Amino acid sequence: MTATSGGAGSPHLHQPASVALVMRQVLMAIIPMLVVMFYCYGPGVILQWLWALLVAHACEALLLRWRGLPLQPHLSDGSAAVTATIFALAMPPWAPWWLTVMGLVFALALVKHAYGGLGHNLFNPAMAGYVFLLLCFPVAMKAWAPIDAGHTAPGWIESLIRFVGGAPSPVDGYSGATVLEYTRTQLRAMKMMSEIGSQPIYGLLGDRNAQWVNVAAFVGGLWLLRIGVIRWQIPAALLSALFIIATVFHLADGDRYAPPLLHLFSGATMLGAFFVATDPVSAPGTQRGRLLFGIAVGLLIYLIRTFGNYPDGVAFAVLIMNGAAPFIERHTQPRILGARS
């Protein structure tokens, strides 16, 4: 009788989880968001997404080669796909093709692989790429949907033209702001919330369009929580902190500060709460650390939106706290079973 002793030692059992599976599940949870964005903003979103997937995988392949790593299994571990998808969702739907290339090259080469590749990046690559573009090409990054209610989303041909960069300079209405930006500029112009709030761009929860995108992200995020891909600490802490601080300010002066639900369901809040801030590599690993991290991100989002120079603070808030994550983790170690303190 013979037997082999196998390769590794105990345990000899493993739950059916893998990195590729986790990434696939995240992608599936994002699909609702993509669908809603397509409906609201037109085919530009799909173009951005497909292009981003292509560019990201090409970049990743080149970088893996350069680093001397085998293409399999690294290229199909799904991390490039997730980065590309989140990046594409943050990009304005009519951004020209070269913006995506620059952003993804920056994200994958400098923010991910230069730090050591999968599992070693300090900052979230998709957000870092997005912020890089925002800082370098502020005007080009404003290619969002128009805000007047009567306008319908452009068709495929028009999106393609804009994608390739052949569109004329943006006309009024096309270079429109998101509801967050609109709110901000109006408030700064000393208009009151009660006046602004009656404009037709506002839906039930926030931006007529973006609110549904956020709802879709919320639903997808809840599914990820249910199947255990992400844990509750970061989303719960982030949304609670954002809600609480927005409520405090709104109750203090309802006319100068936007209502809390607007904050929760506008911009990239839900995307950030469930898909970006929960990126395990760039967030703390301990449970208490994650609560602190989530609270800090939520607070920063509000502060940047309300007092800062940018209409949406999610990307910046996450990046700032990514920098503090190792420090937070080191100081929130769990108490072990049997320790004296």
Next chain:
Amino acid sequence: MTLPQHAWGGGVRVPRHKNLSNTGASRVPPLPARLIYPLRSHIGTAARPIIKPGDRVLRGQCLAQPDTYVSQALHAATSGVVRDIGDFPVAPGDITATCIVIEVDGEGRSVDPWPPLSADADGDAIQRRLVEAGVIGMGGAGFPSHVKVREGLTRTVQTLIINGVECEPYITCDDRLMREHATGIVAGARWLKRAVNAGECFIAVEEDMPEALAALQSHAGEDVTVGSVPAIYPAGGEKQLIKMLTGREVPSKGLPIQAGVLMHNVATAQAVYQAVVEGRPLMSRYVTVTGSVQQPGNWQALLGTPVSHLLQQSGWGGYGKQQVIMGGPMMGMALSHLEVPVTKVTNCLLVQEAARVSMMSMPCIRCGECLRVCPVQLNARALYEYARAGDLDAAQDLHLFDCIECGACAYVCPSHIPLVSYYRQAKAGIAATERRQQTAAENRRRYERHEQRLAADQTAPETAESASPAGTMDKEAMRAEITAAVERVRAKRAANEPPDPTNGGESGAA
């Protein structure tokens, strides 16, 4: 009856696979051709044989006596002739140890049992009987039970816990034992409780073993509480179960007695009953054989039975691609040699497909799942990083030695990193460093004494106390002797006499 439930943090739900082997009653296998008894068990020093090759032995006859306090007696499980006392392979198969090998004669004659202890026997008498009977912890650690009882005699035991929480998948030997020997287990628990004068006694059973629970509960009473605990791995771990049932924590690197608790496995309790009331030493145990075998189930195996015998009886074909694990899938070890014997701590033989050796592990994605499931709440991910980087000091600071190697972390890791192997390697590295430091400390002490001796020699002149058979000599005479001797050696060398073979200069015996 529900037992107190305190949260112990961590833990993971694993698939149970218990129905494979717990439905039928346990069986008695036919006698094997020979029985193999390693002298050294899991913990403690080797036993000292009191028989020699050629001796006839009877069932229940003592083969080896405990050599020190932390040691155990060994007894023949059936009659036969002592064939050999020498090196034989022991689990996991690629190491050997000194073993007594008995050739079974098939007659099954036994020695007379000891008289049962009287109902008012004190703790000392019980402890002596346990030493005689060779009872050790059968839950896996193999700690000699009489040592635990002695601890209980000298320190206060608030709670005695009998551990029937078989939390690893596939293993059902304790389940069947509880269903078939509930009387013995509860009686044994009562004897132990009396021996250590424990304040309370719990028998904990996992919640997915309702028949075992019912069997034990029919014997429970005021003094012994039987209850269930949730089926989370590793709820049966010593420190975890203590925290769950008493709310007290065993101090890091400490022993349960420091929390006022003594814990014994249900099989140990039954062995105690057998020794104290039936007057028989520990000679057999229930072993689950399960997995890809034709007839999975539980065997009442004689200690010393080669593993291959039980596998054959369970209808295993012996295909090369499968692996045989001694123990459970979470903490067991894969065997490379199948003639190794069943010992007092062998609870299961699991046959399954060998793990795909080509399963490459991905980089750690810092998901934190390992942290979340660790039953000791260690920062498993940081320990992995430090172990990998060789930063053993940092690993020790993060309480590496409190890791119970349960494997929950590696089970959940999405990157399939063999975390437990890293921890084991780090522990070995730290142990080696500590040995080096101890040697250095010893050297330092000897150096200091050497310096003191030289200083004393210089101040006090040489006296007649230098008891050298050659007598005292003054320095001049000594030097003359040396010069003469050197000349003799030089002459010898110049005459080209071949020097003695190097073996003759072997002057390094410790």
Next chain:
Amino acid sequence: MLPWLLLAIVGLAAGFSVARPARDPGKGLALAEETDRIDALLPQTQCGLCGYRGCRPYAEAVVRGEAAINRCPPGGTETVAALADLLGVEPMPAPAMSPPRVALIDEATCIGCTLCLDACPVDAIIGAPKLMHTVIAALCTGCGLCLPPCPVDCIQLRTSGG
């Protein structure tokens, strides 16, 4: 208001992460205690290869600032790293680590002169005048100090198994 708030948060975080207790060998620590701590990191071979008469004298020289931390071959890189960590200085390139060795006396040639007995810093050689000398291998640190005094060159250093 916001810029100040953000600056405060970031500043506090940065402050906490860079602040650590000062590792200053001389100030605030008794000299003997510091020497003890350095001595505890040395391998105690007492071979004198560092240039000092033993491990403790070398530790004292390091405390005084006379000796560099990378002068101990039996300690090798491990000792240099440990010393660098303790003193809060940059680790220096370590001397090549010598393998563990044990001395062996050729008993046929030994003349019983006792000169090696006192030479051994840890008293690992036993013997008496005109009687056989032998090295207790378990106690020998492989420093080699017994070789020069032997007038008949009957001692060898062998690489030990570990």
